[in-house]
Amino acid sequence: MGSLAIAGILAVQIYWVKRAFTLEENEFRQSAVHALGEVANNISRVYQLAEIETPVEQLSDDYYVVNLRTPLDAPVLEHYLKQEFKKHDLNTNFEYGIYDCDTDEIRYGGHVNADFVTENVDPAILEKTDKFLNYFAVKFPDKNKLLFKNLDFWIISSLITLLVTGFFVYAMMVILRQKRLSEVQRDFVNNMTHEFQTPISTIRVATDVLSQAKILEQPERFKKYVQIIRQENNRLKNQEEAVLTTAKVGRGKLKLDIQMQELHALINETLGSTKAELGEGLVLNLNATRTTIFADRVHLLSVIRNLVENAVKYSKKPVSITVETFNSPNGLVLSVSDKGIGIPKEYLGKIFNKFYRVPTGNVHNVKGFGLGLNYVEQIVKAHKWTIAVKSIYGEGSTFKIEIPQEN
Numbered sequence: 001m002g003s004l005a006i007a008g009i010l011a012v013q014i015y016w017v018k019r020a021f022t023l024e025e026n027e028f029r030q031s032a033v034h035a036l037g038e039v040a041n042n043i044s045r046v047y048q049l050a051e052i053e054t055p056v057e058q059l060s061d062d063y064y065v066v067n068l069r070t071p072l073d074a075p076v077l078e079h080y081l082k083q084e085f086k087k088h089d090l091n092t093n094f095e096y097g098i099y100d101c102d103t104d105e106i107r108y109g110g111h112v113n114a115d116f117v118t119e120n121v122d123p124a125i126l127e128k129t130d131k132f133l134n135y136f137a138v139k140f141p142d143k144n145k146l147l148f149k150n151l152d153f154w155i156i157s158s159l160i161t162l163l164v165t166g167f168f169v170y171a172m173m174v175i176l177r178q179k180r181l182s183e184v185q186r187d188f189v190n191n192m193t194h195e196f197q198t199p200i201s202t203i204r205v206a207t208d209v210l211s212q213a214k215i216l217e218q219p220e221r222f223k224k225y226v227q228i229i230r231q232e233n234n235r236l237k238n239q240e241e242a243v244l245t246t247a248k249v250g251r252g253k254l255k256l257d258i259q260m261q262e263l264h265a266l267i268n269e270t271l272g273s274t275k276a277e278l279g280e281g282l283v284l285n286l287n288a289t290r291t292t293i294f295a296d297r298v299h300l301l302s303v304i305r306n307l308v309e310n311a312v313k314y315s316k317k318p319v320s321i322t323v324e325t326f327n328s329p330n331g332l333v334l335s336v337s338d339k340g341i342g343i344p345k346e347y348l349g350k351i352f353n354k355f356y357r358v359p360t361g362n363v364h365n366v367k368g369f370g371l372g373l374n375y376v377e378q379i380v381k382a383h384k385w386t387i388a389v390k391s392i393y394g395e396g397s398t399f400k401i402e403i404p405q406e407n
Contacts, residue, residue: 002172006165013161017154024147028090029058035084036066036138042080043072057131062140067132072098074109077136082116091115092146095139097126104128106137114142184354196239199232206232256296256382263291263332263403267323270304278312281319288325288332293403299379304334306372307399311338314397331405337398343391351389352377 033056040055047070055067074096081096091114097106108123126137140146148155206225209215215222264286275282304323311321315338324335343351347358354374380387380401391397 002168006168009161010165013158017151017158020151020154021147024150025061028143028147031088031090032064032138032140033058035088035090036064038084038087039077039080040066040068042084043068043070043076046076057129059127059129062143063127063137064139065129065132065135065137068134068136071100071134072136074098074107078110078112078118081138082112086116090140092140093142095124095126095141096136098136099128099132099134101133109136192243196236199235202232203229254378254382256299258294258296258383261293261295261297261300263288263293263325263334266297266300267304267325267334270301271308271323274308274312278319278321281321282308283320283322285322285324288327290327290405291325291332293332293405295383295403296379299382303376303379303401304336306376307336310372311336311340311397314338315340328402330402332403334401334403335398337396339396342393342395342397343389344393345391348389348391 036056037054041051043049044051049069052067052069057065057067059065077096077098081094085091085094093111093113095111096109098109099106106126106128108126111119111121111124113119124139124141126139129135206228209225210222210229215225267284267286271282271284275284308321308323312319315321320339322335322337324337326333326335343358351358352373376399377387383403385404386402388400388402389397390400
């Protein structure tokens with residue numbers, strides 16, 4: 001309703017501005033015709049000729065010709081033109097010329113500015129007509145400027161209307177953005193609650209078991225539940241660090257410890273346990289020959305881990321993931337590919353947004369906060385690298401990080 005109201009106001013404003021311009025144009029034409037008619041009558045009286053009833057003919061918006069019954073000198077015509085234009089408030093530049101029937105051409109008379117001062121400018125070409133035998137022509141090249149100058153009230157009101165419209169559009173954008181942020185916040189809280197609920201429930205069950213007196217008589221079982229608590233505690237700690245790290249990156253307070261690294265060594269270190277778990281499902285094609293880079297070791301390990309874990313989450317059974325490196329003209333490329341469910345084309349531009357998760361309807365079989373890919377992109381940008389993704393829905397995705405290298 002607000003949009004329709006604003007559209008209506010703009011339509012009414014445009015209508016009235018157009019109508020005001022038309023009225024000004026009609027008024028200018030009437031003044032010009034009347035002034036030129038008076039010029040013709042004054043010249044007729046000077047030369048003692050009968051006045052012509054309708055001596056003025058408009059050939060275009062800014063061009064008029066005036067019928068005469070006698071040849072005329074330019075100074076005489078210019079005198080009467082200035083006199084009548086001042087009287088009718090036609091304060092705008094004009095050019096005039098006099099038709100010479102002997103040479104069949106219009107002799108250029110001169111250019112007079114808005115202050116009625118004759119200026120020396122390049123002669124303009126004035127259009128001829130066969131309507132009259134003797135005539136003079138007047139052209140107003142800056143007519144529209146005068147009309148817009150007279151529309152100052154309408155121009156100011158239009159600017160105010162546009163300003164109000166701009167504020168309305170901005171307010172609507174803010175409202176819609178806040179609505180999206182509210183939805184994102186709600187989804188994040190739901191995901192975080194779900195993610196924290198599992199380890200907390202596991203720790204609660206383990207502590208209930210450890211609180212039993214008989215557990216002390218079963219050392220192996222006691223050790224097992226202590227290990228479960230430790231693992232779940234580490235899981236909670238990692239989740240907390242993921243949220244805090246993303247917050248630091250978003251505020252621009254993340255400090256990188258850039259040092260020389262060997263990429264293949266970092267990949268093997270990061271994916272050792274994943275390789276043991278997935279077996280042939282994880283393929284390492286480390287074909288790059290120049291693998292020395294400058295990077296923050298901790299965050300680069302996290303980037304590799306995030307991309308691989310993300311690929312595992314969204315892979316079909318059996319899992320098939322390929323981690324590849326190769327050299328390019330610009331440096332080194334790290335690629336992580338999977339043959340998973342893929343990403344629909346309409347969501348590809350949003351997957352790096354904070355808290356964003358590709359909609360899956362009411363199915364929530366993939367855990368996470370929606371922070372992983374946003375974290376990866378922020379770390380890549382902080383290193384001044386580039387990341388690109390290609391995905392075919394139902395067939396899989398490929399993430400490529402291009403790392404510039406020193407010579």
